[in-house]
Amino acid sequence: MSIQSFIEKFAYAIEVPEDSISAATEFKGLEVWDSLNTLAVIAMADADFNVSLSGQDIEKSHTIGDLWGLVESKTAKA
Amino acid sequence: MKSIPGVAIRAVAAAVPTRVARTQDYEYLTPDERTRFQKATGIAERRIVRDGQFASDLCAAAAERVIGHLNWEKESIGALILVTQSPDYPLPATAIILQDKLGLAQHCLAFDVNLGCSAYPYGLAIISSMMQSLSIRRALLLIGDASSLGCAVDDKSAWPLFGDAGSATALELDESAPASFFDLMSDGSGKDAIIVPSGTLSSRRPPGEGPVPHELGSDGITRRPDNLVLRGADIFSFAIAKVPPSIHRAMEASAKQPADVDFLVLHQANKMINDTITKKAGFRPEQSLSTLASFGNTSSASVPVTLCAHAERFQESRALALCGFGVGLSWGTCIVTMPAGAVLPLIETDDVY
Numbered sequence: 001m002s003i004q005s006f007i008e009k010f011a012y013a014i015e016v017p018e019d020s021i022s023a024a025t026e027f028k029g030l031e032v033w034d035s036l037n038t039l040a041v042i043a044m045a046d047a048d049f050n051v052s053l054s055g056q057d058i059e060k061s062h063t064i065g066d067l068w069g070l071v072e073s074k075t076a077k078a
Numbered sequence: 079m080k081s082i083p084g085v086a087i088r089a090v091a092a093a094v095p096t097r098v099a100r101t102q103d104y105e106y107l108t109p110d111e112r113t114r115f116q117k118a119t120g121i122a123e124r125r126i127v128r129d130g131q132f133a134s135d136l137c138a139a140a141a142e143r144v145i146g147h148l149n150w151e152k153e154s155i156g157a158l159i160l161v162t163q164s165p166d167y168p169l170p171a172t173a174i175i176l177q178d179k180l181g182l183a184q185h186c187l188a189f190d191v192n193l194g195c196s197a198y199p200y201g202l203a204i205i206s207s208m209m210q211s212l213s214i215r216r217a218l219l220l221i222g223d224a225s226s227l228g229c230a231v232d233d234k235s236a237w238p239l240f241g242d243a244g245s246a247t248a249l250e251l252d253e254s255a256p257a258s259f260f261d262l263m264s265d266g267s268g269k270d271a272i273i274v275p276s277g278t279l280s281s282r283r284p285p286g287e288g289p290v291p292h293e294l295g296s297d298g299i300t301r302r303p304d305n306l307v308l309r310g311a312d313i314f315s316f317a318i319a320k321v322p323p324s325i326h327r328a329m330e331a332s333a334k335q336p337a338d339v340d341f342l343v344l345h346q347a348n349k350m351i352n353d354t355i356t357k358k359a360g361f362r363p364e365q366s367l368s369t370l371a372s373f374g375n376t377s378s379a380s381v382p383v384t385l386c387a388h389a390e391r392f393q394e395s396r397a398l399a400l401c402g403f404g405v406g407l408s409w410g411t412c413i414v415t416m417p418a419g420a421v422l423p424l425i426e427t428d429d430v431y
Contacts, residue, residue, distance in 0.1 A: 034111075035235065035297075036118045038311045039350055043318065046354065052319045055311030 001049060001075070006068045013037070013044040023065035045071055080262075080331055085206040086255035087416060091143040092245040092379060092386040093136045093425040094125040099226075099241075106232045115238060120349030124241030124374035126226045131430050133164040134172050134179075136244025136379075137220040138431040141180055144248040147422060150216060152181050157217035158188040159205050161197040161378055163405070164224045165190060168278045176220065179431045187214075194272070195345045195404025196262075197221045197378035199412040202247070202400075203260045209251055219247040223377040228274060228306045233299050236308040239348065241374035245382035259332040259413040261324045268407035271312040276303035313404060317351045321403045321411075322358035328411035329399065336360045339413070340396040341388075345403055346370050346380040355401075367391075378402075385421045392421035 003023055011018040014037045016030070027033060038058050045053045051074040053067075061067040100123045101116045102109075116122055127136070137160060145152065158180070160173035171190035182188075187208075193200050198221060205219045222244025229236045276283040283303065292300045295307065325342070329335070336342075342361045344352050346369055356366040369376070369384045376383045381400050385392070396416045403409035 034114075035310060036114060039118065039314045042311060042315050043350055043354055046315075046318050052315055054315050055309055058311060 003065065003068045006049070006071060007064060009044050009048045010041065010064055013040040021064060023063060023068065025064050026062050027064055027067070028062070041067070049075060051075055080260045081257040082203065082206040082210060082260070083257040084251060084253050084255055085209055085258070086250050086252040087247060087414065087420055088250050089144040089147050089248040089420050089422060090245070090382050090385050091140040091147070091422045091425060092243060092383045093139040093143070093427050094241070094243045094373060094383065095127045095131060095136070096426050096428050097126045097128050099124050099126045101238055104238050106234050107238070118348070118350055119239065120368065120370035121239060121374045122371045125243065127224045127242045128428055131428065132166060133162050133222045133224040133242065133244055134160075134166050134176060135430045136224070136242065136427070137162075137222040137246060138176060138179055138244070139425055139427045139429050140222075140244050140246035141176070141218055141220055143422060143425055144218070144246045145180070148248055150248070153183050155182050155186050155216050155218060156214035157205060157208060158182060158186055159191060159201060159217070159219055161191045161193050161201045161219070161221040162223055163192060163194050163378065164227060173220070193406070193408055194223065194378050195347070195380065196402035196406065196408040196410050198381035198400055198402050199260060199410035200262060200402070200408070202258060202412055202414070203262060205249060206258060209249060214251070216248070216250050219249065221245045221247075221382060222379045225306070225375075225377045230299070230301045230305045233301060233305065235297060235299060235310055236306055239308075239375045241376045243373065243376040243379035243383045245379045245386070247382060256415040259328050260410065261328040261331065262410040263320070263324055263408070265407040268312065268316060271309045271316065271407060272306065272405040274304055274306050313347070314351055316407055317347060317403050318354045318358065321355050321401060321409055324409055324411045325355075325359040325399060325401055328413050332413040334397065334413060336365070338397060339365065339399045341391070342366045342399045342401070343381050343384050344401050346373070346375050346384060347404065348375065383424065385416075386424040389421045389423040392416060392419065394418045
């Protein structure tokens with residue numbers, strides 16, 4: 001799995017066009033971002049990457065790249 | 079094997095208040111947010127207790143229904159256990175007060191259990207074990223909460239989720255009853271995921287002197303210290319990671335496959351959680367019964383509420399996987415056989431006892 005596929009799934013989860021976000025996007029600053037999107041991203045990580053993200057994981061991440069780093073490290077451990 | 083033989087469920091009743099609160103009327107969300115909330119959680123409306131009505135009243139209404147339906151002599155009931163997190167008083171236990179209000183005999187043992195969303199599998203395990211070990215022929219398991227009373231009305235992360243409800247399950251020793259199978263789990267490291275931080279004078283955080291302070295939480299919501307705090311994202315990741323394996327273990331103990339079970343009844347948390355668990359546990363969407371749309375998250379009572387709201391599907395004997403998860407963290411699953419006609423239609427009531 002690559003960061004590109006993560007960005008693709010991320011965009012789908014929060015219902016924004018794929019080309020509107022990138023690894024550098026600070027996702028909590030997006031206009032559409034709210035607490036329901038937190039759940040959608042946790043569900044996406046579980047379903048598509050088999051990784052369990054916590055609320056704190058989302059809280060401490062700023063960019064989509066940060067979050068991908070967490071998903072990658074958790075995949076490596078699993 | 080974690081199984082309890084020889085205890086039959088005779089009747090299940092559940093009661094909700096008549097007052098309706100609709101997501102589309104919730105003033106602290108914008109119209110767009112309401113629609114989005116409803117789509118993600120599946121919750122269109124909930125029932126809220128009227129002034130002066132409490133969780134114990136809803137449980138009492140359900141208890142009267144099962145006793146009446148079964149035509150049980152009140153003298154014959156040997157145990158009453160109430161699982162609630164909205165008791166009438168910090169003490170004494172509300173179950174004892176209900177023993178008197180329901181006119182049960184003094185030889186009926188009664189006590190409360192402090193559990194929330196995991197109440198149904200835990201409650202069945204506790205009461206069935208006591209019936210077996212103490213030879214208690216007939217018993218009542220009451221489960222219910224008035225969560226609305228503990229949430230701040232402007233708390234968007236909690237208030238629009240919860241509905242109030244109470245329930246009663248009547249059980250009887252019966253050597254011919256099929257065994258029930260249990261998987262019961264705990265993880266106190268997740269205590270902050272759902273918590274009422276302050277309580278009575280003997281609490282870790284007692285109430286202060288003077289007017290009740292309101293505090294701004296890290297989520298930007300202002301609450302009293304004795305309001306419920308719900309960290310939805312933490313509950314979500316806990317539930318989708320830990321609950322499917324619990325269902326799997328209970329199924330394995332009962333030597334059943336998802337196809338052998340008629341219905342999966344999950345605690346009604348929200349649609350995203352429940353759909354994910356259903357899928358991960360290997361069940362078809364139509365096997366998973368839901369009452370989220372009409373009653374929201376009814377906390378401890380969600381499993382019996384969901385059974386009773388589908389009473390017409392219980393005309394014949396059913397194999398069920400029943401699963402609760404949440405505050406604690408506490409979670410569990412039981413595999414039970416529900417005899418034909420034991421699930422009674424949902425009661426709507428304003429009665430107080």
